[in-house]
Amino acid sequence: MDQPKNKGMDRRTFIKTSTMIGLGVAASSFGVPKLLRAAPPTIKIGSVQPATGPLAVIGVGQRRGNQLAVDYINAMGGIKSMDGAKLELLLGDSESKPEVGRSEADRLINGGAKVMTGPFQSGVAMAISTLCEQRQVPFIMDVAALDAITDKGKKYTFRVFITVSGLLEGGIKYLKMVTDMKKVMPKRAVVTNTADAFGKGMSGGWVKFMEKSGLPIEIVDRVEFPLGIHDLSAEVARIKAAKPDILFPVSRPGDGIILTRELYKQRVELLGIYGPGSPGWYEPDVIKDLDKLIYYVMVNVPWINPSSPVYKQANAAFEKAHNRYLDTNSAYAYTGVLVIADILERAASTDPEKILAATRQTNFKNHPVVSGPIQFDEKGDNTGALTALIQVQPDADLLKRVKIVAPTEFAQSDKIIFPAPQLWKR
Amino acid sequence: MIALGLSLIFGVMGVINFAHGQMMVMAMYVSYWIFVLLGLDPYLSLVVVAAIIFVQGYLIQASVVNRILDYPEAMQVLPLVSMGLILENLALLLWGPDYRSPQTALGLETLWIGPIMIDVSRLIAFALAILITFLIFILLKKTNIGKCIRAASDNRTGAIVVGINVDRIYNTSFALGAATTAAAGVLLLPLMPLSPHLGHDFTLTAFIVVILGGMGNLIGALVGGLILGVAESVSTLFLPATLKHAVSFSILIIIMLFRPQGLFGGKK
Numbered sequence: 001m002d003q004p005k006n007k008g009m010d011r012r013t014f015i016k017t018s019t020m021i022g023l024g025v026a027a028s029s030f031g032v033p034k035l036l037r038a039a040p041p042t043i044k045i046g047s048v049q050p051a052t053g054p055l056a057v058i059g060v061g062q063r064r065g066n067q068l069a070v071d072y073i074n075a076m077g078g079i080k081s082m083d084g085a086k087l088e089l090l091l092g093d094s095e096s097k098p099e100v101g102r103s104e105a106d107r108l109i110n111g112g113a114k115v116m117t118g119p120f121q122s123g124v125a126m127a128i129s130t131l132c133e134q135r136q137v138p139f140i141m142d143v144a145a146l147d148a149i150t151d152k153g154k155k156y157t158f159r160v161f162i163t164v165s166g167l168l169e170g171g172i173k174y175l176k177m178v179t180d181m182k183k184v185m186p187k188r189a190v191v192t193n194t195a196d197a198f199g200k201g202m203s204g205g206w207v208k209f210m211e212k213s214g215l216p217i218e219i220v221d222r223v224e225f226p227l228g229i230h231d232l233s234a235e236v237a238r239i240k241a242a243k244p245d246i247l248f249p250v251s252r253p254g255d256g257i258i259l260t261r262e263l264y265k266q267r268v269e270l271l272g273i274y275g276p277g278s279p280g281w282y283e284p285d286v287i288k289d290l291d292k293l294i295y296y297v298m299v300n301v302p303w304i305n306p307s308s309p310v311y312k313q314a315n316a317a318f319e320k321a322h323n324r325y326l327d328t329n330s331a332y333a334y335t336g337v338l339v340i341a342d343i344l345e346r347a348a349s350t351d352p353e354k355i356l357a358a359t360r361q362t363n364f365k366n367h368p369v370v371s372g373p374i375q376f377d378e379k380g381d382n383t384g385a386l387t388a389l390i391q392v393q394p395d396a397d398l399l400k401r402v403k404i405v406a407p408t409e410f411a412q413s414d415k416i417i418f419p420a421p422q423l424w425k426r
Numbered sequence: 427m428i429a430l431g432l433s434l435i436f437g438v439m440g441v442i443n444f445a446h447g448q449m450m451v452m453a454m455y456v457s458y459w460i461f462v463l464l465g466l467d468p469y470l471s472l473v474v475v476a477a478i479i480f481v482q483g484y485l486i487q488a489s490v491v492n493r494i495l496d497y498p499e500a501m502q503v504l505p506l507v508s509m510g511l512i513l514e515n516l517a518l519l520l521w522g523p524d525y526r527s528p529q530t531a532l533g534l535e536t537l538w539i540g541p542i543m544i545d546v547s548r549l550i551a552f553a554l555a556i557l558i559t560f561l562i563f564i565l566l567k568k569t570n571i572g573k574c575i576r577a578a579s580d581n582r583t584g585a586i587v588v589g590i591n592v593d594r595i596y597n598t599s600f601a602l603g604a605a606t607t608a609a610a611g612v613l614l615l616p617l618m619p620l621s622p623h624l625g626h627d628f629t630l631t632a633f634i635v636v637i638l639g640g641m642g643n644l645i646g647a648l649v650g651g652l653i654l655g656v657a658e659s660v661s662t663l664f665l666p667a668t669l670k671h672a673v674s675f676s677i678l679i680i681i682m683l684f685r686p687q688g689l690f691g692g693k694k
Contacts, residue, residue: 056523195668225667234662289527
């Protein structure tokens, strides 16, 4: 009968292994750890984005934007004032839910994040900003627009993106420009919005701004629906019954597609669709799938600056890595990390107070978006933030269909098409 | 039809398939893939997609569900919720998070009777839903495998005693439920943009429909689905659309209070 083999460690193996470990430990007291000690420290940045759930398409893009900027900074030698310290991105997923976003941010801070960024959704931003105030961790939001996030005199919260008020001002300004230029004035309008914090705040604000704008456009109905809705047939029937001349949608990816297709099916006659400022109308897959149906939609939105050298460089790297262009949200995520790197460079420390002092002195110009220099006011909002008016216009190249039509210094097309041909006559 | 598949699985095995919506999403992606790669309209690929998801369902039942049938109900939930998460993340990995809305031949077609608009895609989905329910009904009532499924559903021990391979029957039942859901997913493809997270809502809605119609009752699932769909649509005329789910759950609570066995009765 065979003797059972001893699967444990025999004496010779034990001696060999312990000798190797001993030699390793001895060696490490001399040359090896000196190399390790000489390596620059790593600075962890926590990024919470909606990587799953109904906003995953944006969240994944934002993560990629964050990571691209981290890779760029590291490739350029890291944070030079801190011995070339490398940046490391810690990833959190809000699942598009504020409570999850907060717990993810907490996890990243416990994991060593010295600065937080993200999170696209205003509701999630509110939750994370409260946490960051408690934990005394600077929170440089790349995208999140609701004014209330920075309204409460928060010390550690800053915003690279534009506020809802800024968006609304831009929206009214461009709407006046279009109606004056085209000498066409809609009389009746319907506002639609998703029922998340941003959707409610943005559409409520739009209704108020429209009333104060002096434009003779009556908002005849406001249609609100849940985030991630799958069917808008009943809502569009309601829109049709209100007989609007123009539609002001505050949407999210997905519902813009459903809304447009349903407007087509139910033959809702409109002069045009004008987005006061929200996604859902310019993403590459939306442009591709809706094709002619998405033509002539205008959206007032913080946008990329295609002629900026920073954008060109970042876009080339993004296209190489992900086979798609750097859209506005990803570009803002990219900008957020560039701003953080600039702040760390000037702070030369990860001490929260030094980071705060450097943040307040920010004057960042080398960014890839339509914006003035990024500077923060006493509330933490970016005083240089701007919006652009974009319109989807016919072009054989899918990637060139979204064009900046205002402001003129950034414009890619000198024509604005309004009123638009009806959806079913294209 | 999604509820029909869920009801079939529950009716036979007493297991609630919490991966149901995600299986539907998988079917939608397979159909989308076939459309993009081969140009085959979703209606034409329906049978192929249903067959693929049938095999997937068979494998899930054989590898996971058969092992947990005798566990307490609370413990049956976790493996199927996990399966749903795996399928959702697999879709995210394979196709990315983007919303996809293929321009199918009939996707934007409508019929007009005076001022009334009829969405052709919805009309086809409705007609095929009734046809498929009828076919499954015939399969269960008239065929040998249908009789075996009903026997295994009625009395598992009795079915084993008379020589029915109950494990194989269970595999077939789960696969049939999965294929029905796959067909529903294909019919939905022209109607809504596709993304990996879509499944949760449909699992929940199907669950409400199944309770409404009666757990395990196939006709109940069809009628329950109709009632819920009409109630949600009509409610948007009087209430904010954000209260759609509140309407569904209110109906669910009322049914559970006054007719806990569902409208058409079913397993308790």
